[in-house]
Amino acid sequence: MRPRLLIGHSLGGAAVLSVAPEIDGLAAVATIAAPFDPGHVTGLFESAIDDIRREGSAEVMIGGRPVVIGEALLDDICSVEQTKRIEALRTPLLLLHSPSDEIVDVYNAQAIYRAAHQPKSFIALDGADHLLTGPGQGAYAAGVIAAWAARYIDAPDDARAPHADLAPGRVLARPDGRTDFGTVLETHSHTWIADEPDSVAGGEDAGPNPFDLLLSALGACTSMTMGIYARRKGYALGDTRVDLTFRQIERDGDRITRIARTVDFDAALSADQRRSLLRIADRCPVHLALEGRFEISTAEA
Structure with missing residues (x-):
């Protein structure tokens, strides 16, 4: 089926805002800590831009984590006309942003909100950091998005978690279909991922081994x-x-x-x-x- 809900965090939020007007049947869009101008992100690795242009890519630190930035991505985020994309969006929009975000200032959310059409909503993730690493921050954001999106996306009457019929004490394992070793593990009330580490050929370290x-x-x-x-x-x-x-x-x-x-x-x-x-x-x-x-x-x- 076609996607009904797009969710993007940080630069991913800018990405979903950019492509959402082109997706037929889209019901809702939610962003977390998204920059208004994707080119803003280049300020986080300004000292590495010459290396990216010269070498084709470079590893930079964003939010305390290493990220490889390629020249194609650099060109994309510097060339997109984001204001026009946001103004063209006719889909309900939810913006989540922390007033104390140290990577992408909350004023970016305000700029997106001003450019977007109604219906649009803003939720302040009070006390959260950019990566939502604090206790409960990610779960809170997910809960807000789920509650908001339920107004626009109707789940089938028989929609249930794939593990709802598993009896307590039973575990179901199946390939995740995305990696060589990735495995989805399900119990009656929980779902998690197992994988092999990067050191094993075909492993992507998507979960514990x-x-x-x-x-x-x-x-x-x-x-x-x-x-x-x-x-x-x-x-x-x-x-x-x-x-x-x-x-x-x-x-x-x-x-x-x-x-x-x-x-x-x-x-x-x-x-x-x-x-x-x-x-x-x-x-x-x-x-x-x-x-x-x-x-x-x-x-x-």
């Missing part, structure tokens, strides 16, 4: 189990962390899986409290399962 997920299960269970015990005893775990590493070794012709688990306790915990917590860590259900006997059957559905 399978062994990372295994360690995550043990780490989460260890932390939860110690938390239950600590609350019962009145301990304050504070900044207690569980650190896990994994390796496989050959011993007498057998492959041995060795997981090293280290607990870095908060300094306020006493020696007796630490000993008790270490003892209870060995009783976490995932630990007991991993040390028990496994029987795995494989059959066609």
